[in-house]
Amino acid sequence: MEQQWWHKSVIYQVYPKSFYDADGDGNGDIRGIIEKLDYLQELGVDIIWMCPINQSPMDDNGYDISDYYEIAPEFGTIQEFETLIEEAQKRNIQIMMDLVINHTSDEHPWFVESRKSADNPYSDYYIWRDPKEGETGPKEPNNWASYFSGSAWEFDSNRQQYYLHLYSKKQPDLNWEHPKVRKEMQDVIRFWIEKGVKGFRMDVINKLSKDQRFPDVPNVPEGEYALGRPYYLDGPRIHEFLREVAAVYEGKEIVTVGETSGVTVENARLYTNPARKELDMVFQFDHMAVDAGPYPVGKWEVKPVDFLALKRIMSHWQDGLYGIGWNSLYWSNHDQPRAVSRFGDDREPYRELSAKMLGTCLHFMQGTPYVYQGEEIGMTNVQFESLDEYQDIELLNMYKERRAKGVSHDELMRAIWAKGRDNARTPMQWDDTGHGGFSKAEQTWLKVNPNYKAINVKAQLEDPESVFHYYKSLIQLRKDSPVSDVMVYGKYQLLLAEHEGVYAYTRTFETDTLLVLCNFQDDTYSLALDEVHTLQGAAPIIGNYSAPQLEGETIVLRPYEALVLQLT
Incomplete structure (x- = not known):
């Protein structure tokens, strides 16, 4: 790219x-x-x-x-x-x-003009439709809802037509x-x-x-x-x-x-x-x-x-x-x-x-x-x-x-x-x-x-x-550091997809790989990742605890711990 x-x-x-x-x-x-x-x-x-x-x-x-x-x-x-x-x-x-x-x-001048009549220069700047005949009389052109509740159509007495507003009735769609x-x-x-x-x-x-x-x-x-x-x-x-x-x-x-x-x-x-x-x-x-x-x-x-x-x-x-x-x-x-x-x-x-x-x-x-x-x-x-x-x-x-x-x-x-x-x-x-x-x-x-x-x-x-x-450190790593390219352009791979508490993934660019581990719970987890990656020689890049807990090929993640390792 x-x-x-x-x-x-x-x-x-x-x-x-x-x-x-x-x-x-x-x-x-x-x-x-x-x-x-x-x-x-x-x-x-x-x-x-x-x-x-x-x-x-x-x-x-x-x-x-x-x-x-x-x-x-x-x-x-x-x-x-x-x-x-x-x-x-x-x-x-x-x-x-x-x-x-x-x-x-x-209140935009285009709509102010558009609603005046069906034959002025701004008439078609907005979406106008005639009423539909219902069992009890005229009704909205369709049953679309507004994102802000109620109908997405508002009747205008000047034009005797409805205009579309997917949001507020004060926000007519162009x-x-x-x-x-x-x-x-x-x-x-x-x-x-x-x-x-x-x-x-x-x-x-x-x-x-x-x-x-x-x-x-x-x-x-x-x-x-x-x-x-x-x-x-x-x-x-x-x-x-x-x-x-x-x-x-x-x-x-x-x-x-x-x-x-x-x-x-x-x-x-x-x-x-x-x-x-x-x-x-x-x-x-x-x-x-x-x-x-x-x-x-x-x-x-x-x-x-x-x-x-x-x-x-x-x-x-x-x-x-x-x-x-x-x-x-x-x-x-x-x-x-x-x-x-x-x-x-x-x-x-x-x-x-x-x-x-x-x-x-x-x-x-x-x-x-x-x-x-x-x-x-x-x-x-x-x-x-x-x-x-x-x-x-x-x-x-x-x-x-x-x-x-x-x-x-x-x-x-x-x-x-x-x-x-x-x-x-x-x-x-x-x-x-x-x-x-x-x-x-x-x-x-x-x-x-x-x-x-x-x-x-x-x-x-x-x-x-x-x-x-x-956050300042995270931003600086992305902009100007030895791991910038892998952060920006590296290939992503999810690990431990079924783990209920840890979000783990790698980013790989050329010969560089980063292992990202994030604990989304207030529990402590011991993770063995040796079947996927070796942790020998892994270098910490950033983390939210003072020092990572690495025990051989096992990582202990404390409550809400985040840890990024550069793998060899």
């Missing part, structure tokens, strides 16, 4: 609203990111992916854009964004923007069948590249192409709705649309990652094969379902992680894309719970050990690692007592809908504490002062996790054994 500038990069995801508030209004902002660039440089990251900062009514925290060419005032100005790019590049850090092009806000829409989006991309942006995370990108028949989901009871995923995931023209987009920046040093829910390895090979010129990486979500029931309601079931399934899924993607495409590696993001609370153990004394273990397991796999803000200090899920303290539209809609179906308040709160998106969106914990040092405002947009006095950046920077310094 031809080497690319971003192959050895580590990408740090910033949720701007929660990162750092420089102007004291209770919301994070661009100036706040600028002020923390030295911190990110110290960590060693190469690219900052920023969640949306475009002009927006903030119905879905910025994923409802009303102007693609402006910055939301609560985040700052275009001039401040230009300063961010300039200051980041001084520190050898590039900026990746969130590109939301499946839908806009209903009509990518219309050439003018595609041209508009290409112009948006050019604009931000000219500003100095070096990458795009493309939101729900495999949903652009819809089955133009818009059929009903079969076997759904009358009056109920179901996600129409078979009719818009990896749709009939998606690869054509993505190649058109990629042509905009062909020949430029741009890195792209597509959010592709429901994607298979087979489709991901198409998306990420460099010869096809579509995407560089995709975010797949298979491993995000190992503690859930059937999609989509099963997300809110509180279940233990199916550890054997986790290993199978991660290995399937490691093997499936090797030599063809490129993996994106992540444990958490703005839409997922905190990694240490979900896959590790956020109880003391295991929080830091398991946070380091999770980092080790991920960063030694093939692909590009993503660090979500706060992951590098072991931030945890939050348990707000009142529903009123939560902000996420998905969470609030779920609560309302399931309470109406008789699910108890206590059961729903347990689900929110485990799976709610606001777990990842509580403000970054910078120090032990008010609001965790995130803001000097009297009140912040979302409350800080009360454990900020114990878990914060200041304390981690002062402790050489902290999660932060461990």
Whole structure:
């Protein structure tokens, strides 16, 4: 595979609203990111992916854009964004923007015009359909459900038609069948590249192409709705649309990652094969379902992680894309719970050990690692007592809908504490002062996790054994060390596939082999690996205990221990 500038990069995801508030209004902002660039440089990251900062009514925290060419005032100005790019590049850090092009806000001028009539220049910018005749009168064009509960169709009295919204009713889906829409989006991309942006995370990108028949989901009871995923995931023209987009920046040093829910390895090979010129990486979500029931309601079931399934899924993607495409590696993001609370153990004394273990397991796999803000200090899920303290539209809609179906308040709160998106969106914990040092405002947009006095950046920077310094070491190993090439380009092989507590694998590149051992439990295990590899002469590369316990050909792994050995 031809080497690319971003192959050895580590990408740090910033949720701007929660990162750092420089102007004291209770919301994070661009100036706040600028002020923390030295911190990110110290960590060693190469690219900052920023969640949306475009002009927006903030119905879905910025994923409802009303102007693609402006910055939301609560985040700052275009001039401040230009300063961010300039200051980041001084520190050898590039900026990746969130590109939301499946839908806009209903307050976008295009939609304001589109809904006026069926015969104006913007009429076909969105997906409009006539009502279907039902037994009791007009009804939605089909029975597709919104990801945010209820129908995916909203009736508009001006046009006497329904428009499609796979998400909030304030997020109408764009009509990518219309050439003018595609041209508009290409112009948006050019604009931000000219500003100095070096990458795009493309939101729900495999949903652009819809089955133009818009059929009903079969076997759904009358009056109920179901996600129409078979009719818009990896749709009939998606690869054509993505190649058109990629042509905009062909020949430029741009890195792209597509959010592709429901994607298979087979489709991901198409998306990420460099010869096809579509995407560089995709975010797949298979491993995000190992503690859930059937999609989509099963997300809110509180279940233990199916550890054997986790290993199978991660290995399937490691093997499936090797030599063809490129993996994106992540444990958490703005839409997922905190990694240490979900896959590790956020109880003391295991929080830091398991946070380091999770980092080790991920960063030694093939692909590009993503660090979500706060992951590098072991931030945890939050348990707000009142529903009123939560902000996420998905969470609030779920609560309302399931309470109406008789699910108890206590059961729903347990689900929110485990799976709610606001777990990842509580403000970054910078120090032990008010609001965790995130803001000097009297009140912040979302409350800080009360454990900020114990878990914060200041304390981690002062402790050489902290999660932060461990992550810094992981990142440095990947970028500039004798094992860099095997970390980045090595072939992956799963070991001990049926072991209930240990994730073990090797990475091999040319004559170099690394053995990665990660204990996901609070138990101690003795492992004999001599049938697979000899440990004679094995050299420790990194671990989260002071020294490995090697007894001949046996390795003793302590609770949540991570250990990487270079084998001879």
